Amino acid sequence: MNDRFMNTYKRTGLILEKGRGATLWDKSGKEYIDFTAGIGVNSLGHGNPALVKAIADQAAKLIHCSNYFLTDISVRLTEELCEAAGFDSAFFCNSGAEANEGLVKIARKYGSDKHPDKNKVVTLIHSFHGRTITMVTATGQDKFHKFFGPFTPGFSYVPANDITALDKALDDKTCAFLFEPIQGEGGVLPLDPDYLRQAQKLCRERDILFAADEVQTGVGRTGAFLACMKMGLEPDLLSLAKGLAGGVPIGAILARGACAGTLQPGDHGTTFGGNPLAAAAAHAVLGQIHKPSFYAEVERKGEKIRKAIRSWENPLVTQVRGMGLMIGAGLSIPPGEVVSACRERGLLVLTAGEDTVRLLPPLVISDTEIDQGLAILKDALAAVSDPARQ
Numbered sequence: 001m002n003d004r005f006m007n008t009y010k011r012t013g014l015i016l017e018k019g020r021g022a023t024l025w026d027k028s029g030k031e032y033i034d035f036t037a038g039i040g041v042n043s044l045g046h047g048n049p050a051l052v053k054a055i056a057d058q059a060a061k062l063i064h065c066s067n068y069f070l071t072d073i074s075v076r077l078t079e080e081l082c083e084a085a086g087f088d089s090a091f092f093c094n095s096g097a098e099a100n101e102g103l104v105k106i107a108r109k110y111g112s113d114k115h116p117d118k119n120k121v122v123t124l125i126h127s128f129h130g131r132t133i134t135m136v137t138a139t140g141q142d143k144f145h146k147f148f149g150p151f152t153p154g155f156s157y158v159p160a161n162d163i164t165a166l167d168k169a170l171d172d173k174t175c176a177f178l179f180e181p182i183q184g185e186g187g188v189l190p191l192d193p194d195y196l197r198q199a200q201k202l203c204r205e206r207d208i209l210f211a212a213d214e215v216q217t218g219v220g221r222t223g224a225f226l227a228c229m230k231m232g233l234e235p236d237l238l239s240l241a242k243g244l245a246g247g248v249p250i251g252a253i254l255a256r257g258a259c260a261g262t263l264q265p266g267d268h269g270t271t272f273g274g275n276p277l278a279a280a281a282a283h284a285v286l287g288q289i290h291k292p293s294f295y296a297e298v299e300r301k302g303e304k305i306r307k308a309i310r311s312w313e314n315p316l317v318t319q320v321r322g323m324g325l326m327i328g329a330g331l332s333i334p335p336g337e338v339v340s341a342c343r344e345r346g347l348l349v350l351t352a353g354e355d356t357v358r359l360l361p362p363l364v365i366s367d368t369e370i371d372q373g374l375a376i377l378k379d380a381l382a383a384v385s386d387p388a389r390q
């Protein structure tokens with residue numbers, strides 16, 4: 001390993017070289033089924049011909065110009081994204097954390113227009129919203145709160161699915177409630193849709209912005225364009241990133257109704273955000289995924305994976321959770337050993353929380369790749385649950 005990298009990641013030692021669909025190859029030519037999609041990013045898999053062509057064509061025309069200029073592709077993307085998600089306005093940036101930062105700025109400006117002290121943001125325990133100082137603050141997990149203080153003031157946390165606690169926390173100084181419909185990094189923990197509908201009602205009654213972080217759940221991952229759509233929710237603000245441009249860095253903030261026009265010139269900006277290259281990639285992604293038949297396939301494939309894992313009745317697996325192709329297998333042990341056993345056998349999987357194996361395959365994964373991946377996962381779980389077989 002190159003020790004000039006800052007030591008921020010526990011790297012696996014794998015050196016990847018190329019990919020096709022949901023299959024990756026390392027430098028030695030060994031093949032891996034990819035149940036990670038670069039942590040939910042490669043929505044169209046690897047080497048998707050239409051995505052590759054869109055990026056190459058746009059690169060030949062215009063890679064970047066500043067946000068002081070429009071391009072046809074950025075206008076088209078903004079229209080189709082607002083249309084697909086049912087929002088009124090969009091702001092493009094480069095990552096999930098940056099999208100959430102901007103979202104909080106909108107909420108605080110919106111709040112300050114009502115009352116100078118209306119700037120508090122309530123988030124949930126076990127949430128994850130990113131790695132900037134303010135998003136580390138927004139994240140409701142103590143392990144992210146070491147070393148980096150002082151933190152941004154004005155954040156508080158409540159337990160998920162506890163409407164009484166939320167009712168108490170949403171006071172007249174609160175400008176926004178920020179939540180993930182399914183807590184991803186926290187352990188693939190779906191929130192109760194009834195709870196979220198009640199939360200939305202409380203927010204509306206108190207003129208508090210109801211804000212969804214769909215950085216991981218958005219753009220088809222759960223078998224709908226947004227997880228909020230599946231749950232019957234209409235947030236005022238929403239953040240996207242990860243899968244939106246299939247691997248080209250992008251983030252987006254979407255706003256609806258009264259807060260759609262909150263930001264004015266000079267309030268916010270970014271150099272790279274939504275440049276023509278990223279916009280062309282996102283346009284290509286939306287062109288392939290935004291169809292009922294595509295979402296139905298995501299749903300079917302996710303259900304197939306969940307059903308298979310349950311059917312093995314492996315003693316290590318305590319629960320199989322998730323929606324669409326965002327899947328968590330809760331284990332009775334820390335997940336590291338299972339992840340390593342999978343990798344040795346040619347399958348890449350992720351962890352989440354303290355005890356969960358997380359699967360986020362490319363949305364275009366084939367049934368053959370699913371079957372290959374499941375066979376490896378089954379074998380890896382059997383090996384870890386019965387060390388005599390290893």
Ligand SMILES: Cc1ncc(COP(=O)(O)O)c(C=O)c1O
Binds near residue numbers: 129241
């Ligand atoms: C729900 C959620 N929000 C925000 C982020 C941060 O996104 P990024 O790493 O692109 O800054 C993540 C990343 O995992 C996430 O899952």
